[in-house]
Amino acid sequence: MKHFRVKPGERMRLDDIDPHYKAARDKEAAADEISHYAERLRELQYLLYAEHRRSLLICLQALDAGGKDGTIRHVLGYMNPQSCRVQAFKAPTPEEAEHDFLWRIYKVVPRVGEVVIFNRSHYEDVLIARVQELVPKSVWSERYDVINAFEKHLSDSGTHILKFFLHISPEEQLRRFKKRLDDPTRQWKISEADYAERPYWDDYTKAFEDALSRCSTDHAPWFVVPANHKWSRNLIVSRIVVKYLESLDMQFPKPTVDLTDIAAKYHAAVTSSKEKDND
């Protein structure tokens, strides 16, 4: 877990992290562990829901084809939608754009007992907003502190936060674009925009390095997940989330009712039901 965590206060470089890294020998070796964690995730999510004391926010960020949707589909999305919500952020709507950048985020943070997965997040406002100069530097450069204060407040209010950057190489991105071109069941996902951001790869790398370095905190850590191998990415993300939830030592809550009283009600109901049978 620590292996992938960006140390608070430390300047990090993405070049130091190999996107080809494998967290197990091969896909087959990882499969059992991944399904174990997926099952465990459901149990822990249920406990979080039952406990009703705190919540979990998971942020996923990556460049195009980095595997955000896949991580949800193959791992995180095995949580029960009864108390797990996925919130995707696209370009702000006109109404959203007329508010500060945290307005649309705030509306959808988890309620107590809930898990919310952000597919993209408020970090877009220091990523694409910076690279594509959607706002001047004087604006985006202030946002790191604003984000840290926002996350600190959420955390103080009982929301646990885990943030994942899915790290792929430019070659792997191209391989995935090719796959979309060749597969009729994936062609609908192709967008002109896929190629529009590629020339800015180095700018995005810099923007990510700043966000990861400046906004990885004890209460809201960033994890850099080597993501060229999808199965390895799934293994790492699921393991980190499971180990984290296990560390919370969650407990089923005490009953809110007097059990003796309820037992009496139960027996009265049984008796009345038997009397009906005898009628």
Place this chain on the structure above:
Amino acid sequence: MKHFRVKPGERMRLDDIDPHYKAARDKEAAADEISHYAERLRELQYLLYAEHRRSLLICLQALDAGGKDGTIRHVLGYMNPQSCRVQAFKAPTPEEAEHDFLWRIYKVVPRVGEVVIFNRSHYEDVLIARVQELVPKSVWSERYDVINAFEKHLSDSGTHILKFFLHISPEEQLRRFKKRLDDPTRQWKISEADYAERPYWDDYTKAFEDALSRCSTDHAPWFVVPANHKWSRNLIVSRIVVKYLESLDMQFPKPTVDLTDIAAKYHAAVTSSKEKDND
């Protein structure tokens, strides 16, 4: 599928339907089929999402301990929360109560491509509202037509609707209450209210019969699912949803871009990437 469907226009009686009915020989015999349908549900959900033409609304209704949460946890909740949302309705908040009964429902109906599961629904307004006399008869008796018109409009707008009543016997409800009493991991779920509604069992039966008879339509059918055996209930619900989605004959959409153009962009990106390597 037809076996459990309430025929539009027909007066139905719950007494005619045995809550003990088993849709397979036993639990073991059903297990494979249930996991097949759970997997299939995910695939079909993805296709609905990709197709982006229509949506699916599933309503679950039952008396306390009838198995709404369990049906979600063990079957429907295997859909990917990326495009599946569970919406639970409790007693209206003060704000909700200051609006007509469909106001809070309307706000959370599925968007295109999405599956929404209602855990309880607008039918509460002709069930508990009627049995507990929360509104006068002149009000609730008008609501059946209002609901039919609402669902017709949703359906005309591209939302497919399936409604399930999970049918248990009063004895099975008691057995489940007992289980909650005896199991420390279930005691937190016990509420005083569990026993408060039992004396009204026959009134609820009548209210359900009216709702099922008056609001089962071709475009928004009600299904009565024998639900004393949880595995059989899971098998029936998952089979109906899967068969229904299969009948829609959904297709991956055509690409929205010119594939030749994208192929050219791909090759330019590959070339530029190789040139970088040679630098």
